[in-house]
Amino acid sequence: MLVRTRYQYGSLRLRKRERGPDVWEFRYYETDAKGKRKRTSVILGDRNQYSTETLARKATQALLLQLNGESPRAEVEAASFGALLDRYVEHELSERYSTRKSHLSNIRVHIRPRWGEYPLDKMKPMAMELWLRELPLAPKTKTHVRGIMHLAFRCAERWGLIEMGKNPVSLVRVKNASKRLRRPRVLSVNEFFELLKHLCEPYRTMVLVAQCLGLRISEILGLQWGDFNFEKRTVLVQRGVVGGRVDEVKTEYSRDDVPLDPRLAEVLLAWRSLSMFPRDMDWVFANPDTGKPFHQESLQKRPIKNAAKLAGLGEGIGWLPPHLPLLAG
Secondary structure, eight states, rough: OOOOOOOOOOOHHHHHOSSSSSSEEEEEEEEETSSSSEEEEEEEEEEETTTTHHHHHHHTHHHHHTTTTTTTTTHHTBBBBHHHHHHHHHHOOOHHHHHHHHHHHIIIIHHHHHHHTSGGGGOOHHHHHHHHSSSOOOHHHHHHHHHHHHHHHHHHHHSSSSSSSSEEEGGGGOOTOOOOOOOOOOOOOHHHHHHHHTTOHHHHHHHHHHHHHHHHHHHTTBGGGGGEEEHHHHTEOOOOOEETTTESSSSGGGSSEEOOOOHHHHHHHHHHHHSSOTTTSBBTBOOTTTSEEEEEEHHHHIHHHHHHHHOEEEOOEEETTTTOOOOEE
């Protein structure tokens, strides 16, 4: 005989403590490996974190989605988009630091304040499209925001929270998604060498590596001396550094040997002879005060920006993706 799986709401109570503020305890049933249901509980937070029962109950939604994965969809659809985001962040969000940081920022700043309280079945394509259109963001950033929402609803499809093929974000368009707000101007050969005149080490060598190898700034900051094979004239790109955090390269094909021009090899060896950190495990472009990689934001704000001014290139200069490493404003 088939047994209908019922939706589980759990129970919430405020548990007193001898020391410190009272805590919210959520109690529910879970099924063990033998198929037996047993009662368990979890502490959601204290009274300072959730001042009312309503706020504490909202904090249980992501857990309820997981507990009721096999319940009839009609009962589950009452869950909010915020609860779906919580479960998406916990179970599906990329572990890559730069990706995770970007997604969490967009969720916190843009998505959750507008859509966190909405039930899943009340999220309409045109409402989301109009909202994206009004956001004061670049088209590319709007595309990223849309992409996060689309991924969250893809998870909702897989978890049975909405019907397959009913992802509402699939119908949401971002106008001029690939259009730049400002047309980039790539430095000419003469402008590039004029810029070099006003850069001291290690920034001069960093710019040469960017121009000659076409690496992202995160990949340049992630280089260690042991990555170079100066005899075979190759360099293995195998990590990146974003915001001071070491991470994997952005794409799998980036993890590969890159040919090293003999003249660039000479420049790198000259810098190694001057560096305070010349060992194989040291960072090629280490901050002399810490021995750790620089932050790319500080590079653009100070040495690169100052050199651009002295070279007569204006202030709007920064790092671009491979093969367009420098941009002048």
